[in-house]
Amino acid sequence: MKKVLLTFLVSFFSFVFFSCGGGGSDGDSNFEMKTPEEVFEDIPVKPPVEKCKYCIPEGSLFTCSEIESALEFLNNIRAEVGVSPLEWDCKLAEEAQKWAEYLAEKGLFEHEEGSPYGENLFLMFGKLPSLLDALKSWYEEKKFFNPDLPNWCEGGECFHYTQLIWKDTKKIGCGIAKYKDMEGYVIVCKFDPPGNILDQMPF
Template identity: 25%
Template sequence: MAQQPSSFLLPNATGLLPPAEGRAVGLPRGAGVPWSRQKRYLSPHDVGLVLDYHNQVRAQVSPPAANMEYMVWDEQLARAAEAWAARCLWDHGPPQLIKHVGQNLSIQSGRQRSVVDMVRSWHQEKQHYSFPHPHECSPRCPSKCSSSVCSHYTQMVWASSSRLGCALSTCTNIQVWGSTWRHATLLVCNYAIKGNWLGEAPYKVGRPCSACPPAYGGGCSNNMCFTGLRSNQVSWF
């Protein structure tokens, strides 16, 4: 019997993690994935669409964010996403990598949707998420999700997660919760700095750009802390 068109999210993003010192670490070179050049799974056009969609979501959060950082594309994160997506595993990883970066996954089979539609499914978790206001955080903020998962959305809008790298892979066979999916499309997005820290809100509430990190030098664009980079892509090599 033919498989019906399907699309799923992994039940959590990279989880809610306890706060830790030194979170602002760079992605370690090697981090458990091969760094040899591989076929790119996202076209430059799709890269622009995915990145623009993330920034639109980040710019329009409600309540407004005082410290939301403009997101840029990171080639190192994208290469790590390519390497993991190529393994066709319905799980987060590799373990060495996700100690340092956030990660969202989505998968589909049957009728193909655009990559933006796959990302949009993370944003749709917003309808189940209630932002923890400052008076509720004393000192730790409660997790206020009325559904099984909101952590894909909160990772998208985590203020300090300003670098993004994603990849798509077509998997001939992939195990998804005990079933074999054939010719499925797997999307992996990596985020740095890692978000979803237990007891913390995704961002500070306030007038846009009123609490930007000093490194931005007061720069602000479309409600986000902005450095004035001419390009929205970052290359580590």
């Protein structure tokens, strides 16, 4: 009997709690009962976080949006000379990150000997550089590019630029690391197939 009475009281007070309004002097209520489905519909829902479509190696300081902006800039450069866009490649990004970390650990700034890929290096002291900083620096070499010369360059180095626009290159991957003993960062980008083959034209 006690169990039945307790169940009745719990049910009664539950009904009173969910049915009573805020209380006015006249006892009227503006509270509107809602189903659980209607309650959940009223809760603001944040849009799902979009998963990055670019693989970023462990240890890299690049962000997804940074890679996306850099690729857009790079492929606009390639469109200027009528060559196809590059795609971000996971394996190249991992290889570039490994070499960047090696250079940072050893305090070096040099190309990887025996690598089957094309390679551009960028060094900046002080602030953390973006991938776009590196691409813009290499793009500035365009002013030294002269396709009528045997080595394409006049008045300065242009081989970083020619790698960016190389017609046969299809993929790119980049890494970044902070030097161990100084306030500097190194960016490495690998390209496949490699460019700067001297008996061929960039585009």
